[in-house]
Amino acid sequence: MARFLEYQGKEWLAKAGMPVPKGRPASTPEEAREAAEWIGGPVAVKGQVQAGGRGKAGIVKLVNTPDEAAAAAAEILSKTVKGLPVRKVLVEEKLDIKKEFYCSFVVNGAKEARSPMLMFSVEGGMDIESVPEDKLLKINVDPINGLQTYDAVDLAAKAGIAPEELTKFAKFLTKLSQTYKKYDCMTLEINPFVMTGNGNLICADCKMEIDNSSVGRHPEFGFDIARDLPGEPTELDYIGWSIEETDARGTGFLMNMGYDEVSPGYVGYHPIGGGSAMMGLDALNQVGLKPANYADTSGNPVASKIYRVAKSVLSQPNIDGYLLGGFMMANQEQWHHAHAIVKVLREILPTQKPGLPCVLLLCGNREDESLEILKTGLADLMTSDGPGKRIEIYGKEYVTDTKFIGERLLALSKDYRAEKEAQGK
Incomplete structure (x- = not known):
């Protein structure tokens, strides 16, 4: 899923007419000071990362003056969280x-629902896992008409909200x-939303x-990559997304x-399909490769x-x-x-990575012809x-033998490293 940081999400909430606190992002202590001066009063300075537990990590601070905001920002911007x-x-x-509440809209994938679901609690401001079950109310929402009044x-009445509210x-x-x-949205969580x-x-x-599939309908969001990432996009991530974005023929x-x-110990990993990917990881894990x-x-x-994918790998x-797994x-x-x-x-090995271990496991439809293409096309390189x-090169006889494939790659990798060390590379 394509994710927003908190400040980005709040900008879009405000554009949709939802009430959010007065605020703005800052990349430097000086920008934080200017933001606090613009707000004109005590402020919260909150680090922006795609990680939970920000309070415990020390990247949320309450301060009273612009100078204190600048100092807090300098400290927070020096940190790394997860x-x-x-x-x-x-x-x-x-x-x-005055009071904190919890609510979130998520996708309920249960076969009897397959719809958005609202979760609501009068116990806000804590991890959802910590909310007592009897305090967390859930209701499926009509995907066409949305939540009805x-x-x-x-x-809200079942949750104990006062009648006048x-x-x-x-x-x-x-x-x-x-x-x-x-x-x-896939997820829209407000924790907490508060009554002042x-x-x-x-x-x-x-x-x-x-x-992710809807990002193309929302160019206004400005996403460079329409996928969930564990951190900031790398050059390889941008290359990978460009392959998906410009060619929809298969995965x-x-x-x-x-x-x-x-x-040492890292290999270029190229599985074919989800189940294959898990088995390939098992092959690597068994022998300590990563x-x-x-x-x-696939597809x-x-x-x-x-x-394009293989050359990038x-x-x-x-x-x-x-490993072609x-x-x-x-x-x-x-x-x-x-x-x-x-x-x-033929492009990579002769000039860029001579001697690189390559274990190629390929089986399935047109397997015999495919293996022959590999063997014939690479014969002069494999002297x-x-x-x-x-x-x-291996076929269906090793399709489930992850241990063998892993051991072959490990043995070749050790030999390759030893050769490079002997050559002073």
Whole structure:
């Protein structure tokens, strides 16, 4: 899912007519000082990362003056939370909080529902897992018409909202339901939304995640990559997304796994399909190797798309091998993979990565022809002193033998590293 940071989500909530605190993002202490001066009073300075537990991580601070806001921002911007550097802070007005509440709209994938679901609780401001079950109310929402006022009133009443406040809560929740649908959200969580001392309801926090498939309908969001990522996009992530974005023929997925380029034991990982990917990871884990990336070329992609993915995988620096993991009897035409891999290896191995271990497991539809394409197309590279001397090709006889495939790649990788060390590389 494509995710917003809190300040981005609040900007879109405000455009949809939802009440949010007065505030704006800052990338430097000086910008934080200016934001606090613009707000004109005590403020909250909140680190912006895609991670929970920000309060416990020390990146949310309440301050009284612009100078204190600048100092707080300087401290927060120097931190890393769960491996994610804090690049921005949100400086916003300190709210006069009378009571905190929880609500979220998510997708209920149960077969009897398959619809949005509203979760609501009078116990807000804590992890949803910590809310007592009897305090968390749930209701499925009509995906076409959204949350109806009478359902919102009924839900709020069951939660214990005072009768004189029911209309206010119903308006807030139905408006949020409309926003959820308008923006094609997968998740829209407000934890907490608060009642202030003067009785207003305000979104004090925001977690917004958009359905990847809908990002094309929302150019206004400005997403570079329409997918969920564990951190900031890398160069490989941008390359992988460009392959998906420009060619819809089958799957050609590619993303970074955060590997350390200076450490040994990472291999370029190229599975074919989801089940195959899990088996390939098992092959690597059994022998202590690690994937430098994740990829997938399934759904019968054309050779040109497979070529782009494979070349990106093989072009990663300092990898100790390449695994084409076809651990499934695929029903797609496997000769597309064979043609693509031959072209890539003939381009990469002779000049860029001579001797790189390449274990190629390919089976399924047109398997015999595909293996012959590999063997014939790479034969002159696979001589004892050729750039492809560590290429090994396997078919269906090893489709479930993850241990064997892993051990072969490990043995070849050790030999490759030893050769590079002897050459002083």
